[in-house]
Amino acid sequence: MRKQIPLIKKAGAFALSLGLMFTLVSPYAIYAEEEGTVTLQTEETNTQEQVEGNNTLETPSTRSFDVNKPDIEKVYFDAVGKTFNVGEEVPISVSAYDAESGIDFVNVYVYYSQSDDEDNNDYEEINLIYNSTTNLYEGKILAKNGGYDKAIISRIYAVDKCQNFSNIVGNDKYYFLISGGENNNLKNSTIESLGFKENGKSISIDDQVHFTLTVPEKDSKYFTTVNLQFYNEDKDMYNTITCYNNGISNVYKYEGLLYDFSSGKWTLESISSYESHLIEFNYADDMKNIYFNFEGNKDEESPKIESIVIDQQGQFVEPGDEVQIHVKASDNEGLKSYYKDIVVFHTDAAINDPTHYVDLNYDEEKEEYLGIWISL
Numbered sequence: 001m002r003k004q005i006p007l008i009k010k011a012g013a014f015a016l017s018l019g020l021m022f023t024l025v026s027p028y029a030i031y032a033e034e035e036g037t038v039t040l041q042t043e044e045t046n047t048q049e050q051v052e053g054n055n056t057l058e059t060p061s062t063r064s065f066d067v068n069k070p071d072i073e074k075v076y077f078d079a080v081g082k083t084f085n086v087g088e089e090v091p092i093s094v095s096a097y098d099a100e101s102g103i104d105f106v107n108v109y110v111y112y113s114q115s116d117d118e119d120n121n122d123y124e125e126i127n128l129i130y131n132s133t134t135n136l137y138e139g140k141i142l143a144k145n146g147g148y149d150k151a152i153i154s155r156i157y158a159v160d161k162c163q164n165f166s167n168i169v170g171n172d173k174y175y176f177l178i179s180g181g182e183n184n185n186l187k188n189s190t191i192e193s194l195g196f197k198e199n200g201k202s203i204s205i206d207d208q209v210h211f212t213l214t215v216p217e218k219d220s221k222y223f224t225t226v227n228l229q230f231y232n233e234d235k236d237m238y239n240t241i242t243c244y245n246n247g248i249s250n251v252y253k254y255e256g257l258l259y260d261f262s263s264g265k266w267t268l269e270s271i272s273s274y275e276s277h278l279i280e281f282n283y284a285d286d287m288k289n290i291y292f293n294f295e296g297n298k299d300e301e302s303p304k305i306e307s308i309v310i311d312q313q314g315q316f317v318e319p320g321d322e323v324q325i326h327v328k329a330s331d332n333e334g335l336k337s338y339y340k341d342i343v344v345f346h347t348d349a350a351i352n353d354p355t356h357y358v359d360l361n362y363d364e365e366k367e368e369y370l371g372i373w374i375s376l
Contacts, residue, residue: 147183
């Protein structure tokens with residue numbers, strides 16, 4: 001009996017990702033071609049009996065399903081081009097309608113920026129609340145502090161109760177200016193200590209490395225990760241090791257294997273963090289004294305997916321039905337698991353959450369990977 005070999009290559013973080021397509025019409029069909037691509041196959045849905053009132057529509061039954069987008073009829077935003085002081089709230093209202101299943105929610109994305117600092121920006125998502133008196137979805141956008149001088153509504157989207165959506169995106173039409181903000185973002189910090197247990201040693205693909213570094217405690221609230229960038233001069237290549245503090249201290253660590261490193265000498269080149277903005281670190285010692293020699297060549301050949309079988313191929317499935325996905329795969333250097341192995345289902349339909357993940361588990365007896373998807 002063969003030993004379990006989950007679908008991750010030994011020398012790289014390669015997760016199985018299959019572009020299997022499915023439709024959200026209920027009941028709906030899953031159909032797999034020989035190559036493993038699932039193509040859309042639907043049947044006509046029954047006409048749903050509409051209940052009066054846009055926001056009192058019942059959720060459709062499993063025999064009748066809304067596949068049509070809601071309508072964003074009008075956006076009411078009188079603040080375009082106006083300037084607001086930090087702390088003020090800017091009103092926005094949206095008229096949205098869905099004749100079949102009704103509106104589930106309407107949200108807006110706001111992008112904050114600072115004109116003289118491209119690294120200083122932020123996003124915020126705001127849920128608009130339905131007002132039964134005005135029949136509008138209403139909310140307020142904060143002129144927030146942080147040095148921002150402009151706020152753009154980058155996306156407005158409406159989702160119905162069957163998760164179909166319509167949106168307005170990438171439109172600079174809706175914006176306002178902000179006055180009185182102060183940019184307090186941390187630009188630079190210091191590495192107080194850096195420990196590398198395997199410093200100067202030769203490391204193989206199966207060896208774990210241990211990094212521990214500290215920063216000033218007052219700075220640690222600004223970032224949860226620190227990136228150590230290494231350089232291989234012989235191959236003119238860069239690679240990064242990320243240390244984490246889990247948001248609870250000023251100590252950042254990485255303990256584990258090295259992924260995607262080619263053979264040769266790797267020397268520390270720079271230290272930084274980039275979460276909401278770039279933070280660069282000062283390190284008193286010479287970074288060239290932090291290095292290791294990596295033994296072994298990077299495996300650049302992807303695993304081979306030999307077969308994909310869906311047990312309900314070509315059939316209509318309803319909510320609660322179980323769909324089994326069987327996958328067989330091989331690799332030139334063997335397969336080894338560092339992360340969960342998954343199948344990714346994705347639909348081209350305009351729905352709010354178009355992606356569904358199914359975990360794969362290895363069946364030693366059948367020598368294949370098995371995933372089970374419970375239809376929603």
